Amino acid sequence: MNEKKFKDFIKAPNIGTHQAIYELENEAILRNGVLDKTLYELADWKDKVLLDVGCGAGFWLKNYAKNGGTIIGVEPDPNLFELAKTRLSSIENATVLHGSAEHIPLADASVDIIHARWAYFFGAGSELGLAEAKRVLRPGGIFIAIDNSWRSGDFSKLLRHSIAGNANFDPETTQNWWVENGAERIEIPNAGWNAKSAAELESILRIEFPEETVEHFLETHDEKSLSYAIALFVKYRDNW
Numbered sequence: 001m002n003e004k005k006f007k008d009f010i011k012a013p014n015i016g017t018h019q020a021i022y023e024l025e026n027e028a029i030l031r032n033g034v035l036d037k038t039l040y041e042l043a044d045w046k047d048k049v050l051l052d053v054g055c056g057a058g059f060w061l062k063n064y065a066k067n068g069g070t071i072i073g074v075e076p077d078p079n080l081f082e083l084a085k086t087r088l089s090s091i092e093n094a095t096v097l098h099g100s101a102e103h104i105p106l107a108d109a110s111v112d113i114i115h116a117r118w119a120y121f122f123g124a125g126s127e128l129g130l131a132e133a134k135r136v137l138r139p140g141g142i143f144i145a146i147d148n149s150w151r152s153g154d155f156s157k158l159l160r161h162s163i164a165g166n167a168n169f170d171p172e173t174t175q176n177w178w179v180e181n182g183a184e185r186i187e188i189p190n191a192g193w194n195a196k197s198a199a200e201l202e203s204i205l206r207i208e209f210p211e212e213t214v215e216h217f218l219e220t221h222d223e224k225s226l227s228y229a230i231a232l233f234v235k236y237r238d239n240w
Helices: 019-032 034-042 059-065 078-087 127-136 154-161 171-180 198-208 211-218
Strands: 049-053 070-075 094-098 111-117 137-148 184-188 230-236
Touching (some): 059 094, 111 127, 154 211, 198 211
């Protein structure tokens, strides 16, 4: 196992300790399909190099690879890095590298598209990672940070009730930071989670939110789906 550590790496409380359940969360988002459809419409990667910063165990890398292109993941968590390597071992057009948002082991101007799904880019303090993203993007390239929106949906209610995890990041402060850094904000209001059952959805919620928040939510919600809005923060290399 690669034990190299990065100063900007903070172990994620969800995927870092609950990989199996986090896989179910990814599947619920994939089943909905709206987020990936939007990402592909913004910047298709069929003949491009796509970099996923903070790729975790490689779930999305495998999914990206189905549409072609050259798919590269970067992951700082040594355990998740090894899981991603195993997952991609038989996929010719996808690979994973041990690195971080501030230490991307790629050459200057070597990728066309960067995705960062719920990883690192949560506002102030992310400047070094943003500079590193700019370094590796080619002219004409695009950077897309995928984050939670607090504007609508069941997930927004959970965030507002919670005081831990994702709720530690003030949405207005984060929004203002992206505006100051020249990003375009794109709202995806209908990117829900579609779990296989209400019990599965509950298990997913319990790795994302405190017990009190989940119990409060379940008092009025016994379905297998969750309404969810996503905010994309987009920067174009040519206007950087």
